[in-house]
Amino acid sequence: MFNLIIRGLATGSIYSLTAVGIVLILSTTNVMNFAQGDTGMFLTYIAFFFIVRGLTPSLALPLVIVAAAILGYLVYKGLISRAKESSYMGMMIITLGLTMIFEGTVSTFFGNIPLLFPPLVPGDPVRFGSVILDRQDILCLVTALVVFVILSFVLYRTKIGIAARSIADDEYAARVLGIPIDRVHSFIWATSFGLAGLAGIMTAPRLSLHPLFMVVVQLKAFTAAVLGGMNSVTGAIWGGLILGVMENLVAYYVPAIKESFSLFLIVAILLFLPNGLFGSREAGRS
Amino acid sequence: MLRVIDLTTGYGPVEVLHEVNLDFEDANIVTVLGANGAGKSTLIRTVSGILKPWKGSILFGDNEISHMDTSQIAKLGIAHVPEGRHIFPNLTVKENLLLGGYFRTDDENKETLDHVLELFPLLKERIGQKGGNLSGGEQQMLAIGRGLMAKPRLLLLDEPSLGLAPILVSEIFETVKRLAQHEKVQVLLVEQNARKALDISDIGYVMVLGRVVLSGTSDELSKNPEVRKLYLGGQNV
Numbered sequence: 058m059f060n061l062i063i064r065g066l067a068t069g070s071i072y073s074l075t076a077v078g079i080v081l082i083l084s085t086t087n088v089m090n091f092a093q094g095d096t097g098m099f100l101t102y103i104a105f106f107f108i109v110r111g112l113t114p115s116l117a118l119p120l121v122i123v124a125a126a127i128l129g130y131l132v133y134k135g136l137i138s139r140a141k142e143s144s145y146m147g148m149m150i151i152t153l154g155l156t157m158i159f160e161g162t163v164s165t166f167f168g169n170i171p172l173l174f175p176p177l178v179p180g181d182p183v184r185f186g187s188v189i190l191d192r193q194d195i196l197c198l199v200t201a202l203v204v205f206v207i208l209s210f211v212l213y214r215t216k217i218g219i220a221a222r223s224i225a226d227d228e229y230a231a232r233v234l235g236i237p238i239d240r241v242h243s244f245i246w247a248t249s250f251g252l253a254g255l256a257g258i259m260t261a262p263r264l265s266l267h268p269l270f271m272v273v274v275q276l277k278a279f280t281a282a283v284l285g286g287m288n289s290v291t292g293a294i295w296g297g298l299i300l301g302v303m304e305n306l307v308a309y310y311v312p313a314i315k316e317s318f319s320l321f322l323i324v325a326i327l328l329f330l331p332n333g334l335f336g337s338r339e340a341g342r343s
Numbered sequence: 344m345l346r347v348i349d350l351t352t353g354y355g356p357v358e359v360l361h362e363v364n365l366d367f368e369d370a371n372i373v374t375v376l377g378a379n380g381a382g383k384s385t386l387i388r389t390v391s392g393i394l395k396p397w398k399g400s401i402l403f404g405d406n407e408i409s410h411m412d413t414s415q416i417a418k419l420g421i422a423h424v425p426e427g428r429h430i431f432p433n434l435t436v437k438e439n440l441l442l443g444g445y446f447r448t449d450d451e452n453k454e455t456l457d458h459v460l461e462l463f464p465l466l467k468e469r470i471g472q473k474g475g476n477l478s479g480g481e482q483q484m485l486a487i488g489r490g491l492m493a494k495p496r497l498l499l500l501d502e503p504s505l506g507l508a509p510i511l512v513s514e515i516f517e518t519v520k521r522l523a524q525h526e527k528v529q530v531l532l533v534e535q536n537a538r539k540a541l542d543i544s545d546i547g548y549v550m551v552l553g554r555v556v557l558s559g560t561s562d563e564l565s566k567n568p569e570v571r572k573l574y575l576g577g578q579n580v
Binding site: 216219220222223225226227229230231232233234235236237 | 393417422429431434438439446
């Protein structure tokens, strides 16, 4: 039981990482980023390309994050910021287009056959008393923890982070104050894509590399974001972790509904708890 | 300090301001009066760079600011306190204030923050609370305080009395008057509450349907029969 929970947390931390990326972009730029999962997939394939040619797998991790952040910046500057004036729908369709570009590019160059991605940290599972954990799971948990600490520092203690939260609150007011909205948006897209890359490369060794391997994660992350209230980063983190654990328990005790569980959950949350666990409408009066 | 020359602008295809001219050098508080839809807020939004002019120019000191973006204009010393307050409800009072000085250094902000909290001791008590939990009057104080965090030379105040109880309105106006006298900041005030606005201001402009139809010192305007009839409740002269 305890083992199931810890392993669920490890899976959940990947959902959290992806969900946080989705929520960051949604709350500041008002775009539902459908490409969050596939961005990770795309960059993981690129990392795979170099690993096959001799790059150390553990080194791929930081490189993917940086490459993903640059990609996020370019996507924002080159596509999103140009579509911003016209409509929210346009930006959303761009992210859908990105998933097609990423999936198409990858299946053209690597084919559709599942590939085996090497573990980032090789070695036997580790025992903690009755709990047995893959090194990969430990890496997920530790990385997620580090990322969340850094992220909350950035969002609550740095100027650009506070500015990002202010834009999520009231973009017009932020503009009135002369906050450089475009710069903050670029920063958020770079950060979110960085998280996407991280989630991709942490998922790949647990599943196998395939052009659609992050689609499931994207769906789970979306569930996690809904569970967390859609506009709250804290909510997305907890939503991901809770979902990971619940899913693992369900898979063990009621294997029949393992796959459909998260879909049931979305429907249930939207029906009975539309603000999620941590979501807020505007606090108080206005 | 601010000169607006033949300013024409609007939203989409609709022209709202038609060749508006303002020019004030020494006045501490300048009021723009006008009914709903006269273009007062549009004027303020264009000065602070949220709206781009179609024609005409805006000079602040020696700088032509009509084609700068909001960040550049804010850096030059124009702070905009928007209509409806627009404080950040989920951010703390302190975060709200610090964002007002976004482009200034941390040291500068720390100093200005202390000063602003001295001016608004009420905000000091509430420094860690979320902006959304403040009352309407407190939120207006916060919005003004946030504007002052930019150390502006010109403060644009859009309808500060909107939606506030009369006693709070007087308090806000007192505050504005005090600021203009002691803080070396010029105030461009847009108000529907004409009487109170004229009471504290030095000069005023009257706008009707996107045009400035009348201007003068506040005393002149208060005595003008047209103004009395239309904006000051129509008592007999």
